[in-house]
Amino acid sequence: MAKIEALGVDVGSTTVKMVAVNDHGEMVWHMLEEADPRAADQVSRFLAEAARRFGSLNGVPLVATGYGRKLVQQAARQVTEISCHAMGIYAELGHGGTLVDIGGQDSKAIRISDSGKVIDFAMNDKCAAGTGRFLENTAGRLRVPLQEMGQDALSSADEVPISSTCTVFAESEVISLIAQGIPVPAILKGLHRSLVKRVAAMISSVGLTAPLMLSGGVVKNPAIRAMLAEETGSAVTLPDHPQLMGAYGAALYALRIAE
Amino acid sequence: MNIGKELNYQWQVNVLGRSALRLNRILMARKAGKGQLGKSRLLTPPLNTSIWTKELIGQHYLRGRYANSHGKVAWVTSGAPIEFLKALDFYLLYPENHGALCGAARAAEGLSIEAEKAGYSRDICSYARTDIGAMLSGKTPVGRLPKPDLLLACTNICQTVLHWYRVLAHHFQVPLILIDTPFIYTEMTDHAVAFVKAQLEEAIIVAEKVAGKPLDPRRFKEVTRLSMLASELWLELLRRNRHRPAPISVFDQFTQMAPIVEMRGEASTVDLYAAMLKEVDQRIEQGIGVVPEERLRLLWDNLPVWYRLRYLAEFLGAHGAVIVASTYTNAWAELGPQMDPEHPMESMARTYMYPILNRGTGEKLATMRQMIQDYHLDGAILHSDRSCKPYSVGQMDQRDRLMRQDDLPALLLEADHNDPRSYSEEQVANRLTAFMEMLEAA
Amino acid sequence: MQTAAVRIPGRIENILSWKEQGGGIAAVFPIHYPRELLRAFGYLPVEVWGPPVVESVSSAAHVQPYVCSIVRNGLSFLQSGGLELADILLVPHACDSLQGLGSLLLDFIHPRQPTLTLYLPRGRRESDLSFLAQELHALYRRLAEIHGDSPTEPELMSSIRREEAADASLAQLHRQRSRLPLSDLAFYQLIRSREYLPAERFSQLASEALDQAGPITERGIPLLLSGIVPEPMALLNLIPELGGWVAADDLASCGRRLYPAGTSQDPFLRMAERIIHAPPDPTRGSSIESRHQHLLSLAAESGARGVVFHDVKFCEPELFDLPDLRRQLAESGLPSLLLEVDLNDPLSHQLHTRLQAFLEMIV
Incomplete structure (x- = not known):
């Protein structure tokens, strides 16, 4: 059985992720679940599972990140998802660049130096326009399962522009497009474009340093990947586990404590 | 002056450009002769003189394209006192007009995004975002904008322009002349007039230095006279709408007003509006109105929704509703009677403090009431413009007084003058339909 | 309000004690204004920076939602009686929104107290200085009209x-x-x-x-x-x-x-x-x-x-x-x-x- 040296947990708004690392900082184990409103209990369960597999966790420090990081009382330290994502992706890919993380609640663009430091970052403003929620809400109207949205959008040669970036306005715009008989994939493509443009604006506000790296749950959507590359003119790079970068970074912070 | 550059300017502007624009005018005039000018079945075709407006504006931007190789260029705000600059032979670019042009050409959104990428918030004026986007990206539907040698910002329309021009001054590293026109809450004070006059005197010195020549007083008077004449003709033109049916809709005025804003002080602008007035008079004689059957006459308050002019005109037209008067197009008509070519400095200080946006919210209600009476209006649409706070703050009370005290149906319509992302067509259509039903029932 | 070292009198406590001594209160909106001029007339300036703990509904009938919360809250505070202790209101000109607020008060809302305005010039030239001096003089005359008495030089x-x-x-x-x-x-x-x-x-x-x-x-x-x-x-x-x-x-x-x-x-x-x-x-x-x-x-x-x-x-x-x-x-x-x-x-x-x-x- 592998020995683990440190743990990281990312308590997000839609999912909770935990990662364990060995003394080389390599990811040796992870766990992912839908977020439970009782976050503290959920983290305890994750820890119990880790203890079951690796034995006692005494002396194995835990760092918490994400939306619910303050709820994790077992954590030795709380670090923001900005720093953790940067730390995780740098360890995994071994280079700097501009990282985009599109989450359900928040999106962020982070510029990372050659030595792995955060140089600058930007987050979406108060409205949901640049987040996964934007697609979820509007696509809900179209009755397309979330997992198929991206593929459907890419399958369409046509694209109708969605002018409203406000989630509420966009929804009413979608309703009227449906009423006009516009095919669903063309609407979907327009919706993706709208989101991607918003994210591209965030990228340029911190500055695009190639390569463009992606993380977060929404990255599983192929249309987002393809259209971001198109919109920014830069190839995109993905880590093996895009959803785990925050937790992985947290674990690496914890490893520093262990050392 | 570089002779090669000057020759190129003459060739591009006066030989090639002018001929192309003239040819275009002839072709369009032919179409007009065959009754093919308008695309709408609901609305009377545009004025024949609108072809001429188009040519003038085309020429203006064509000259702008090559202006840097020809002389000095100033960027100015739409309500700025420009007569001394014109008399010093500056080419004048109006970023707000350029913004409106981008809005009408559906290019504003893309340019705004360019500005937003550079960190400009979506909560700042959409004209400013459009132009800053054009400045940063070099993109514009008119081909190319000349760089300024001088900036002139006058606060008589808003404080926004000052912040905007500070950005321009920082970017272009050129002098910025500020003409600060104290807001008139209740009365125009003598010390405010003296302040504006003192600033104009200082401004002339700066402008002379940049122009490299002194201001010729005769030329200054002449330009002021031409400004006044054009503004007076524009006022007459608007007044023709007191006639029933109204001969020229406010939506047409929005496009026909470009020369009074950006080509004030030029002889060709005076000629254009004289001809337009003639054509409007002919329409009145022939009983031609904006729509075949005019049933409702309305007021428009605030800036246009540039990217949906035709849609709104047709939507209302389908109900026999015509926008007959607007506080916005009237703003340039109010200037004329204030001007005095014999005393250009004194009158300029007063004239340029007088725009409706530099006076209190109660004054605007008074202006609206006067228009409602003079133009026999049945209702008012107040465009609540997210991008223009000085024009919009006050509308809720103005609307309330019109409804309660004057018994006049009035609608507050949420939109933005240049940013289609702050506009919801479904919502607008819904509100307008309900408003039409209300008016028809009245 | 207790700090580590100094006891700061609270707002209301301070206003009441000033009034007890026979002084008047001037409620002042942001940003720049001459405290000394108000004080010379016996008015204590008390500033209104958009009090946060106020229901902001009443201002919604007068200003659109795209106006900032400093203006919206200030107006709501006034309308909900928060400025009842004030004898005069001063709205200096800081921006388009505060300009609108001053104008709304004068033309439509008509609060119980007299509303005064002050235009602040936007440059640092000689002409700005001399205009501002005259604008302050105009404010002085207006205060004298309201107060009935005027301070000497x-x-x-x-x-x-x-x-x-x-x-x-x-x-x-x-x-x-x-x-x-x-x-x-x-x-x-x-x-x-x-x-x-x-x-x-x-x-x-x-x-x-x-x-x-x-x-x-x-x-x-x-x-x-x-x-x-x-x-x-x-x-x-x-x-x-x-x-x-x-x-x-x-x-x-x-x-x-x-x-x-x-x-x-x-x-x-x-x-x-x-x-x-x-x-x-x-x-x-x-x-x-x-x-x-x-x-x-x-x-x-x-x-x-x-x-x-x-x-x-x-x-x-x-x-x-x-x-x-x-x-x-x-x-x-x-x-x-x-x-x-x-x-x-x-x-x-x-x-x-x-x-x-x-x-x-x-x-």
Whole structure:
């Protein structure tokens, strides 16, 4: 059985992720679940599972990140998802660049130096326009399962522009497009474009340093990947586990404590 | 002056450009002769003189394209006192007009995004975002904008322009002349007039230095006279709408007003509006109105929704509703009677403090009431413009007084003058339909 | 309100005691105005910076939702009776929205109290100075009309000197803050009592606080706070909680109002000089370059490692300068963060994350 040296947990708004690392900082184990409103209990369960597999966790420090990081009382330290994502992706890919993380609640663009430091970052403003929620809400109207949205959008040669970036306005715009008989994939493509443009604006506000790296749950959507590359003119790079970068970074912070 | 550059300017502007624009005018005039000018079945075709407006504006931007190789260029705000600059032979670019042009050409959104990428918030004026986007990206539907040698910002329309021009001054590293026109809450004070006059005197010195020549007083008077004449003709033109049916809709005025804003002080602008007035008079004689059957006459308050002019005109037209008067197009008509070519400095200080946006919210209600009476209006649409706070703050009370005290149906319509992302067509259509039903029932 | 060292009288307590002594109250909206002129007429200026704990519904009938919460809350506060103790209202001209508020009060809302306005010129030229002196004179005449009595020139001069002394103490508090045994919150409660205390009372409090100055103490990552007003005040607890501290500020309500003493012997010109020569402020038309230089020198003096722009949503005067300012500051090695708030909303979780990530970045 592998020995683990440190743990990281990312308590997000839609999912909770935990990662364990060995003394080389390599990811040796992870766990992912839908977020439970009782976050503290959920983290305890994750820890119990880790203890079951690796034995006692005494002396194995835990760092918490994400939306619910303050709820994790077992954590030795709380670090923001900005720093953790940067730390995780740098360890995994071994280079700097501009990282985009599109989450359900928040999106962020982070510029990372050659030595792995955060140089600058930007987050979406108060409205949901640049987040996964934007697609979820509007696509809900179209009755397309979330997992198929991206593929459907890419399958369409046509694209109708969605002018409203406000989630509420966009929804009413979608309703009227449906009423006009516009095919669903063309609407979907327009919706993706709208989101991607918003994210591209965030990228340029911190500055695009190639390569463009992606993380977060929404990255599983192929249309987002393809259209971001198109919109920014830069190839995109993905880590093996895009959803785990925050937790992985947290674990690496914890490893520093262990050392 | 570089002779090669000057020759190129003459060739591009006066030989090639002018001929192309003239040819275009002839072709369009032919179409007009065959009754093919308008695309709408609901609305009377545009004025024949609108072809001429188009040519003038085309020429203006064509000259702008090559202006840097020809002389000095100033960027100015739409309500700025420009007569001394014109008399010093500056080419004048109006970023707000350029913004409106981008809005009408559906290019504003893309340019705004360019500005937003550079960190400009979506909560700042959409004209400013459009132009800053054009400045940063070099993109514009008119081909190319000349760089300024001088900036002139006058606060008589808003404080926004000052912040905007500070950005321009920082970017272009050129002098910025500020003409600060104290807001008139209740009365125009003598010390405010003296302040504006003192600033104009200082401004002339700066402008002379940049122009490299002194201001010729005769030329200054002449330009002021031409400004006044054009503004007076524009006022007459608007007044023709007191006639029933109204001969020229406010939506047409929005496009026909470009020369009074950006080509004030030029002889060709005076000629254009004289001809337009003639054509409007002919329409009145022939009983031609904006729509075949005019049933409702309305007021428009605030800036246009540039990217949906035709849609709104047709939507209302389908109900026999015509926008007959607007506080916005009237703003340039109010200037004329204030001007005095014999005393250009004194009158300029007063004239340029007088725009409706530099006076209190109660004054605007008074202006609206006067228009409602003079133009026999049945209702008012107040465009609540997210991008223009000085024009919009006050509308809720103005609307309330019109409804309660004057018994006049009035609608507050949420939109933005240049940013289609702050506009919801479904919502607008819904509100307008309900408003039409209300008016028809009245 | 209890700070570590100095007892600051509360707003209401202070207003009531002033009224008991026969004085009047002037409720004043942001930003710049001559305290000395109001005081010379016996009016104590009490400022209204969009009180956050107010239902903001009543203003919704008068101003659109895209107007900032300082204006919306100020109006709601007035309409819900929050300014009943005021005898006059003063709305200085700071921006298009406050211009609108002044005009609305005069033309449509008609509060019980007389509404006065003051136009502040946007340049620093001779013509601006002389206009402002005359504008202050016009305000003087208007106050005389309302009050029935008017102060003499020597009375005006002595009122000016009293405010100049208070402003000098205020400036000293700003400079000495790292030596004072005050938390960020306590420090800002102290300096912001200048918004409602009589100048002489404030000077006294300031000197009590300055007496307790000790050696410089380390208290976290030094930050420079820029923007309009440090509200919600919870921000001043959050910053130290996350390991930062406010080492200097460029806030319209605080550091941008460190008015220098005037030099002229003409009271109106002297009051005008004080406002015109105050630190750079976009609402008074300052250039981006002058603001950049000012921020750099504040950072250099205070050792601030980053700038937090803390702005109220929809504030155009602040928003226009930010891209150029932030780029230039970054080029000078000073990173910055932008936070936008609505005074009615609690500090969002995201704001917390941004601030924490910023501190992690500059540590």
